[in-house]
Amino acid sequence: MTQLPLRAQLASALGRSAATLSRMTGRGDGSVIGGRVGLMLEPDLLRQLARDRKLALVSATNGKTTTTRLITSALLRLGQVATNAFGANMPAGHVSALSQQKGAPYGVLEVDEKYLPEVLDTTGASVVCLMNLSRDQMDRAAEIWLLAQKWRKALSGKPTHVIANCDDPLVTWGASTAAKVTWVAGGQRWKEDSWSCPECGGPLERKGVDWACRECTFHRPEPEWILDDDAVIDPRGERWLLDIQLPGLANRSNAAMALAVAEAFGLPVDQALPSLREVTSVAGRYTxxxxxxxxxxxxxxxxxxxxxxxxxxxxxxxxxxxxxxxxxxxxxxxxxxxxxxxxxxxxxxxxxxxxxxxxxxxxxxxxxxxxxxxxxxxxxxxxxxxxxxxxxxxxxxxxxxxxxxxxxx
CATH class of the missing domain: 3.90.190.20 (Mur ligase, C-terminal domain)
Known part of the structure; x- marks a missing residue:
């Protein structure tokens, strides 16, 4: 990897020291304070730390931390992976994660939905994983259609490879401007935020897993990966039993997304899946x-x-x-x-x-x-x-x- 400029090296080192001190004094896990210190000293530190790494950004309303963990577990078979394992998903957390593992050639970063455009623009990440959008923190996130619109604008014209859940109409709309999209049928149990077409405002009609707008051409894309109960069907039609330890349908959906991302990094399912099966808890969840x-x-x-x-x-x-x-x-x-x-x-x-x-x-x-x-x-x-x-x-x-x-x- 290219050596950081001297100012960035100093900012990164002082950030790591602040993170260590935070952990030692019991004030926190250091996943935010280290990044804040680094960015104060070098505002462009995230861009410099991201340079020369192959990065995946993971964003959604639910399941970001778990999917980030699953992808990271898989990619460790390729080499060292920098990640914000405890969910510090804004730029300070990203700086801290990349600083702590400064030699890692790969990175998997959970990103707050609102910050995705900024972080994508700064890091130039080659892969983005988009899973779901629903109402959340209504005093902060505002209308989720606006978030999807920001995703569309951020992805337009960029060479980013997007892995997106085509069962969520808002995610589909947000991802559809990307140059390359791999569609995953990951399911959508919560549908109360996607009864209207984000393209024209018309009603969405649902028939089984398919959905389409009654008033325009917006419709569910054909998926390449399909979550089939307790298994995943890959783009070649091969069915893989997931057999993961994390419970519930949502985590099987997270695993399907993780396998699609791993393949985008060149890691085939037969090598990625065993690592996903080893994950038993994520930052306290399911513990x-x-x-x-x-x-x-x-x-x-x-x-x-x-x-x-x-x-x-x-x-x-x-x-x-x-x-x-x-x-x-x-x-x-x-x-x-x-x-x-x-x-x-x-x-x-x-x-x-x-x-x-x-x-x-x-x-x-x-x-x-x-x-x-x-x-x-x-x-x-x-x-x-x-x-x-x-x-x-x-x-x-x-x-x-x-x-x-x-x-x-």
């Missing part, structure tokens, strides 16, 4: 932690689509703890709770906590779901009998719970 004879499985859900997938993974025979905050990273607006169908929890012992537990309590009351309110996660866990319990929490609530168990990964 089971234990305290006083109680085994709590941690599930993350940040928005209505995420809650739908979490319910799919959770065990209906177990009690469940729900925790909701509304701090900056979560979005202050909790009106999205009313888009989640909590009736699926009827008949289960339900315990709620988090700083916005009263918002959640009202929503459950309307859904006619009995629950117990707890002032903390510790109290909620102590109320469980010995044995297993599922936990679903939104972003900062999830991180708080992870911290109680030493940031289990």
């Amino acid at each position: 089971t932690v234990e305290r006083d004879g109680r085994q709590a499985r941690l599930l993350l859900a940040k928005n209505p689509a995420g809650w739908l997938e979490a319910f799919d993974v959770s065990d209906p025979d177990l009690p469940i703890i729900l925790s909701v905050n509304a701090k900056g990273p979560d979005g202050r607006d909790t009106s999205w709770l009313w888009d989640v169908d909590y009736r699926i929890l009827r008949g289960r012992p339900v315990f709620i906590t988090g700083e916005r537990r009263l918002d959640l309590a009202l929503r459950l009351e309307v859904a006619d779901v009995p629950f117990a309110t707890c002032t903390s996660f510790t109290e909620a866990l102590a109320m469980q009998p010995p044995g297993r319990v599922d936990v679903i929490a939104n972003y900062t609530a999830f991180q708080q719970i992870r911290s109680e168990f030493g940031r289990a990964v």
Whole structure:
């Protein structure tokens, strides 16, 4: 790789030192502060760190961190891979990740949907993976059609190879200006944000997996990769049993996207798939932690689509703890709770906590779901009998719970 200019070398080194100090003092994992320090000293540091690397950018409303981890696990067969494993998905996090692994010829970076155009322009990444777009942090992300429009503009005229989920109309529209697109039929369980055509505003008609606008030519492209229940069919028609350890349909979709990205890097399915099967948890997601004879499985859900997938993974025979905050990273607006169908929890012992537990309590009351309110996660866990319990929490609530168990990964 080309040696960095002296100023960039100094900025990168001081950023790494700041990250190390952050970890040593217990202030954080260093995945953001190191990048911030580096960018203060050299504003063009991300561009310089990205130079001469083959990069994949991964963006979506849900599943970014998991898919980034799966792609990284596969590409490690090719060589060292720089990645932001803990989800620091804005430029400071990208700088920190690339600085920490400055000799890696490959990089896989999770990117916040809003920042994708900027990061693509800065890094010149050769591969972009786009999976889904749905309502999220409504006080911050605004209309998701605007995000798709920004993706279209960012990809237009660039040689980037896009791997995109053709089952999501918004993703399809956002990706369709790219010079090269590999379409993946990854599925779309949450459809409430894509009933209208993003091209003309007309109604979308759905027949099975196919969709098309009734008023213009916009329609579902023909996929090259197809998620078929517990298997993936590749572009040559060969069917591969996924057999991954991560639970649920959403993670099988993530795995399908990861295999398509790996092949774009020249890594065939038979070499990539074994690595995907080794992943058991991602930044605390799906981890089971234990305290006083109680085994709590941690599930993350940040928005209505995420809650739908979490319910799919959770065990209906177990009690469940729900925790909701509304701090900056979560979005202050909790009106999205009313888009989640909590009736699926009827008949289960339900315990709620988090700083916005009263918002959640009202929503459950309307859904006619009995629950117990707890002032903390510790109290909620102590109320469980010995044995297993599922936990679903939104972003900062999830991180708080992870911290109680030493940031289990």
